[in-house]
Amino acid sequence: MTRCATLTAGAWLGSLLPMALAHAAPAASTTNATKDGPKRVIVAGGALTEIVYALGAQSRVIANDLTSLYPEAASKLPKIGYLRTLSAEGVLSLHPDLLLAGAEAGPPNVLSQIEAAGVPVQHFRHGYTAELVRENIRGVANALKIGDDGTRVAARFTAEWMQVRDTVETRYGIARRPRVLFILGHTGNQVMVAGQDTAADAMLAYAGAENALRGFSGYRALSAEAAVAAQPDVLLTTTTGPSPVDPAASLLAQPGLANTPAGRAGRVVSFDALYLLGFGPRLPQAVADLAKRVHAV
Structure with a gap:
């Protein structure tokens, strides 16, 4: 069969990878964005959306792309389309104060148009390593100006990663x-x-x-x-x-x-x-x- x-x-x-789903503080006015971090964030990339939720900063996200399907709450947010074929007009119409752009987000000229319109775009690298995941956790946290949360979540991720690598080696190494x-x-x-x-x-x-x-x-x-x-x-x-x-x-x-x-x-x-x-x-x-x-x- x-x-x-x-x-x-x-x-x-068992209890590995508890997602940090604590609610962030309510959105402040745009004038506080520089001091307290961006409050109207758009995310283009499913992994980046997961990181935002792990950091507990999901209340800042006003929209994301079609690959952002986890957690379930993320799939219900307004969508800006597929991350490889974004529209500058669609993104800018939502008046964001930050765009988190995964490595596959684009096209590049659209991201340039969004930046030229005054919206900061935080770019993230492409790769298939645990170190890159840690780097992205810290990068998202720094972009949101919640560096301490990034340090905490990155440390937890590292501990979980090391435990899994050891377990795989012990169980299947020979x-x-x-x-x-x-x-x-x-x-x-x-x-x-x-x-x-x-x-x-x-x-x-x-x-x-x-x-x-x-x-x-x-x-x-x-x-x-x-x-x-x-x-x-x-x-x-x-x-x-x-x-x-x-x-x-x-x-x-x-x-x-x-x-x-x-x-x-x-x-x-x-x-x-x-x-x-x-x-x-x-x-x-x-x-x-x-x-x-x-x-x-």
Whole structure:
């Protein structure tokens, strides 16, 4: 029988990663923005939105982008569109006093227009490391002028990260590394898989697993022949919100995938995309959950 493991709360690590959801102080007037920090913040990037909530500064956020789906309250805020195709007019119409822009936010000329209109834009770097997550936590906190909260949340994140890394090494360090094929897109006849220099490749390494396809960077289309040759033990994919399509059934209907060791055994693991690939404050728990599932073969 096909086993599709869908994301659940991190029962393995119990109380890890408590999200700091304390309400920040009510918004002050624009004249206090310089002294007390910005009060009308727009966030472009799901991981940055998570950081704002972890800092307890969510009351300052007036809008975010379509990738900002966690926590649930963030998904209900006004949206400025997809972070790669922002509109200067749409952002400026909300009269923000700060835009937090993830590495993929753009286009660049739109961000330049927003800055030229007098709205500060805080840019964040791209990468797939715990250190970058810590840097972004501190960067968001400094932009909001709540540096002490940033120090506290970054320290908590570091402790959780070290605990998870130690746990993964202890439990799976001497075990055989399962070969995992990460599939980004699996609609119709198009299957896109992850190579090196991707969030998926980094996550598999942190979880003590092996990316079944290497030797190229980024994502590329997968042929049936390449799928069989990769010999994955596990098929890994992501979802975004509720879907009427069973990820396992969809993947196993693709040419080649059903004839892999993973396909024949029905070993398909599915996670929420932002949780698995977002590299936000939930990174330690995501690595823990991923390790638990891909090693259960």
